[in-house]
Amino acid sequence: MPDGKPAGVRCVQLTDDNRCRVFGLPERPEVCVRLRPAQEMCGETAEQALAYLDELERATAPASPLSSQSPPLSRSTSPRHLI
Numbered sequence: 001m002p003d004g005k006p007a008g009v010r011c012v013q014l015t016d017d018n019r020c021r022v023f024g025l026p027e028r029p030e031v032c033v034r035l036r037p038a039q040e041m042c043g044e045t046a047e048q049a050l051a052y053l054d055e056l057e058r059a060t061a062p063a064s065p066l067s068s069q070s071p072p073l074s075r076s077t078s079p080r081h082l083i
Contacts, residue, residue, distance in 0.1 A: 004029075007057035018046070 005011050013021045013028075022028040041056075042049045 001029075007061040008054070 001012055011020075015021060020028070020032070022032075041052050043052060
């Protein structure tokens with residue numbers, strides 16, 4: 001994805017079983033190389049892990065004019081509390 005992966009859009013490098021096609025290759029994006037999974041991120045199930053990543057994407061998405069009026073995430077909706 002030459003312009004980056006927008007929040008909420010599935011990465012084009014993921015296989016049907018959610019494995020990275022470019023893992024370990026030089027063309028793997030730097031953000032992916034630097035991402036270090038932890039139990040908090042992975043949870044106990046694939047659904048928990050995907051919910052965490054979804055929240056992480058939303059929390060780090062560039063602000064739009066309408067989203068700047070939204071209240072900040074509460075503790076109950078932060079990624080730490082999804083698992």
